[in-house]
Amino acid sequence: MADVALRKVVKRYDDVEAVRGIDLDIADHEFIVLVGPSGCGKSTTLRMIAGLEDISDGDIMIGGDVVNDVPPKDRDIAMVFQNYALYPHMTVAENMSFGLRLKHYPKAEIKARVTEAARLLDITDLIDRKPKQLSGGQRQRVAMGRAIVRNPKVFLFDEPLSNLDAKLRVQMRIEIKKVHQKVRTTTVYVTHDQVEAMTLADRVVVMNKGRIEQIGTPNELYHKPATRFVAGFIGSPAMNFIPCRLEDVGGTLQLRLTDRIAFPLPPARAARYNALPRTDKLLLGIRPEHLTESHAHLEPGVETFDTVLDVTEPMGMETLVYFGLDGTPICGRVNPNAGAKDGAPMRLAMDLNNMHLLNEATGVVL
Amino acid sequence: MSTLAIDKGGPTRKVKYRSMSRDRTWALRWSYFFLVLFAIFSLTPPIYMLITSLKSSAEISAATNPWWVFHPTLSNYVELLTSNQFLRFFWNSAIVSIVVVMVTMLISIPAAFALARMKFWGSTTLATGVFLTYLIPDSLLFIPLFKMLAVVQDLTGITLLNRWYVLLFIYPTLTVPFCTWIMIGYFASIPKELDEAALIDGASWLQTLTRIFIPVALPGLIAATIFAFTVSWAQFLYPLVFTTSVDQLVLPVGITTTLIKGDVFNWGQIMTGALLGAAPPLIIYAFLMDYYIAGLTAGATKG
Numbered sequence: 183m184a185d186v187a188l189r190k191v192v193k194r195y196d197d198v199e200a201v202r203g204i205d206l207d208i209a210d211h212e213f214i215v216l217v218g219p220s221g222c223g224k225s226t227t228l229r230m231i232a233g234l235e236d237i238s239d240g241d242i243m244i245g246g247d248v249v250n251d252v253p254p255k256d257r258d259i260a261m262v263f264q265n266y267a268l269y270p271h272m273t274v275a276e277n278m279s280f281g282l283r284l285k286h287y288p289k290a291e292i293k294a295r296v297t298e299a300a301r302l303l304d305i306t307d308l309i310d311r312k313p314k315q316l317s318g319g320q321r322q323r324v325a326m327g328r329a330i331v332r333n334p335k336v337f338l339f340d341e342p343l344s345n346l347d348a349k350l351r352v353q354m355r356i357e358i359k360k361v362h363q364k365v366r367t368t369t370v371y372v373t374h375d376q377v378e379a380m381t382l383a384d385r386v387v388v389m390n391k392g393r394i395e396q397i398g399t400p401n402e403l404y405h406k407p408a409t410r411f412v413a414g415f416i417g418s419p420a421m422n423f424i425p426c427r428l429e430d431v432g433g434t435l436q437l438r439l440t441d442r443i444a445f446p447l448p449p450a451r452a453a454r455y456n457a458l459p460r461t462d463k464l465l466l467g468i469r470p471e472h473l474t475e476s477h478a479h480l481e482p483g484v485e486t487f488d489t490v491l492d493v494t495e496p497m498g499m500e501t502l503v504y505f506g507l508d509g510t511p512i513c514g515r516v517n518p519n520a521g522a523k524d525g526a527p528m529r530l531a532m533d534l535n536n537m538h539l540l541n542e543a544t545g546v547v548l
Numbered sequence: 549m550s551t552l553a554i555d556k557g558g559p560t561r562k563v564k565y566r567s568m569s570r571d572r573t574w575a576l577r578w579s580y581f582f583l584v585l586f587a588i589f590s591l592t593p594p595i596y597m598l599i600t601s602l603k604s605s606a607e608i609s610a611a612t613n614p615w616w617v618f619h620p621t622l623s624n625y626v627e628l629l630t631s632n633q634f635l636r637f638f639w640n641s642a643i644v645s646i647v648v649v650m651v652t653m654l655i656s657i658p659a660a661f662a663l664a665r666m667k668f669w670g671s672t673t674l675a676t677g678v679f680l681t682y683l684i685p686d687s688l689l690f691i692p693l694f695k696m697l698a699v700v701q702d703l704t705g706i707t708l709l710n711r712w713y714v715l716l717f718i719y720p721t722l723t724v725p726f727c728t729w730i731m732i733g734y735f736a737s738i739p740k741e742l743d744e745a746a747l748i749d750g751a752s753w754l755q756t757l758t759r760i761f762i763p764v765a766l767p768g769l770i771a772a773t774i775f776a777f778t779v780s781w782a783q784f785l786y787p788l789v790f791t792t793s794v795d796q797l798v799l800p801v802g803i804t805t806t807l808i809k810g811d812v813f814n815w816g817q818i819m820t821g822a823l824l825g826a827a828p829p830l831i832i833y834a835f836l837m838d839y840y841i842a843g844l845t846a847g848a849t850k851g
Contacts, residue, residue: 234744255750267741271763280759281749328749 184245184335184368185210186231192239193226193392200226202392203240208370213362215371217379218389218415225340227389228372232338233257245335260329261338264345266321268313268328274300275309278327292331299330302364303357319350323357330365337362339371343378355381376416380404388412410545413467413538419502422473422512424466425542428458437466437534440508448483448534455539458548467538467547470502473514475522476529483535494522503528594826601625601820608815624820634821636795637802640712641781642828644798647716648780649773652723656772659724660731661757665743675732682725690789693718697790712796715787719780726779727772734768735761770836778829799825 186208193201201223208214216224229235231242233254241248249257260281268277275296282292300306303323313321322342329337342358343351359382362369373379379386380400388395388403388411396408407413413421426439435452438444447455458464476486495502496518503514503522514530516522539548600608602620612618628634662668663675694709697717701708708714738761746756762769787801794806803821807814 232744232748234747254744254748259748261745261748263741263745265739265741267739267745269742269745269760269764271766280746280751284750284755328745332749 190240215383445485472533475520641799656727664735723776
């Protein structure tokens with residue numbers, strides 16, 4: 183087991199820069215998830231750590247050693263691929279032991295390790311089957327088993343759950359987390375699914391256009407996003423962004439959303455934003471769960487407004503409501519018993535204690 | 549707003565729905581019609597060969613129904629199979645074909661692997677070049693090839709012309725390009741992640757080839773093997789040009805040169821020889837057909 187470090191890592195394909203100078207420190211035993219939209223460079227970064235792609239510039243270190251020119255087999259890593267990449271002509275046991283057999287491990291040792299990994303992943307009954315006799319979830323377990331038996335310094339996962347159906351994905355997500363809790367191997371996991379990132383990671387690395395947008399624990403990213411990209415990417419349904427500006431009315435700082443709607447800012451927020459120029463074009467970032475039905479007794483900092491709902495989506499435990507504010511589409515989450523109906527008027531409450539204020543031009547959270 | 553409004557201006561027409569099973573029945577009828585037609589077309593010559601091979605020379609030249617054997621005899625078979633000359637042709641053909649298949653595979657498999665997987669400068673051009681080589685007809689090549697071998701023979705003093713083993717150098721010019729080409733196709737269809745997984749598991753390129761690619765691409769390999777064998781077994785022009793002494797001939801040339809004396813055609817034995825000569829490829833096809841068709845890649849990735 184080992185830590186992994188990336189220093190100003192760059193990947194260029196001809197004249198396209200896929201990865202633009204990434205710095206990342208991954209601690210021993212840590213579970214890191216690289217997340218971002220397709221084409222953000224997350225898979226390329228993983229493949230560079232694996233040694234499957236050359237790096238154009240910078241350094242990659244595993245366990246303190248620079249591995250830039252070390253071939254994949256000597257990096258002591260194991261990788262799980264999106265399409266499993268099992269050897270079709272070998273049984274499950276042979277698939278899992280292939281790497282060990284190539285390194286001429288003693289037979290007893292190989293058998294012990296395969297048995298242990300199979301037990302850990304609950305695939306002991308499948309050990310003599312060929313990959314084509316397995317379901318998608320079973321194949322993915324075998325692929326993980328192949329990684330575990332090698333007992334590598336680092337596990338690399340390249341979108342391992344993308345080919346599974348939704349239910350199985352949730353199940354395997356938990357399996358992966360359990361396995362990591364048992365083996366504690368340093369793990370780098372790539373996904374485009376922010377839910378997977380949030381649920382699995384010790385720390386999440388959000389990537390966009392070849393750069394790291396933000397690194398943090400799932401809760402940090404959710405509650406303290408650094409940029410508009412992170413704020414919009416993490417969380418589902420996504421955070422609402424409403425054009426707004428600051429104005430001073432009678433000594434208090436107000437947030438004006440539309441001609442009709444303006445809210446006084448809570449004192450803590452007012453102090454934080456007071457220095458901002460009143461002319462700046464700003465965005466109010468507010469998550470759907472902070473836009474709920476209005477109550478009789480509202481806490482300080484919670485402001486109400488009336489609107490007409492466009493569409494409602496009952497989810498069972500909550501109902502998602504969609505409406506517009508001066509043409510900006512907005513989503514809120516209300517209690518299923520709050521009486522939200524398609525096309526009906528409703529009084530909603532906005533919790534400004536949990537608001538974010540963004541500079542519209544730079545996308546930076548203020 | 550009514551949803552029906554969209555189609556209001558559309559022409560009214562009656563659609564006839566035919567059942568799927570009726571469609572299928574008709575498709576099958578046509579398939580069988582053409583299959584039977586094709587079977588008759590391709591089976592007539594071998595059946596005629598079989599009938600003629602069972603006749604004596606006297607019956608062949610007699611003005612009887614050529615499609616019926618009135619006095620069946622195995623004398624043609626006995627004579628050929630006890631003739632040292634015929635057995636020599638058979639032996640020459642067998643040894644040439646087997647060695648050519650082995651040489652072809654030894655060259656084509658690594659070549660195809662390199663061209664399909666180890667992306668290097670010019671690999672795509674080279675792959676196309678390999679295929680273009682195959683497109684040049686052998687009837688254009690035999691004179692320059694003959695000249696080249698004559699020069700080599702003069703320079704080295706090793707007798708090559710009019711020896712059966714010269715064919716071991718000549719035939720691969722036909723088989724290697726084609727086999728390489730089809731193997732490139734098979735190797736290219738193997739998911740890239742499979743060699744990456746092998747690479748990470750610690751396999752060298754050679755181990756990836758022998759332990760992953762060859763087993764996974766086995767149907768393709770067998771197809772290539774069958775092709776190489778058939779080409780070398782049935783090749784006529786090159787052995788006709790490069791070998792002339794009777795003891796150096798292979799089967800196709802041997803039959804035509806020794807069983808046709810002047811303008812006398814020994815039809816019974818020619819047909820018997822041709823039939824016996826066609827047997828080995830037929831047997832090989834029959835045994836390897838299952839492999840040929842089976843797809844081994846199923847289950848490698850998400851299926």
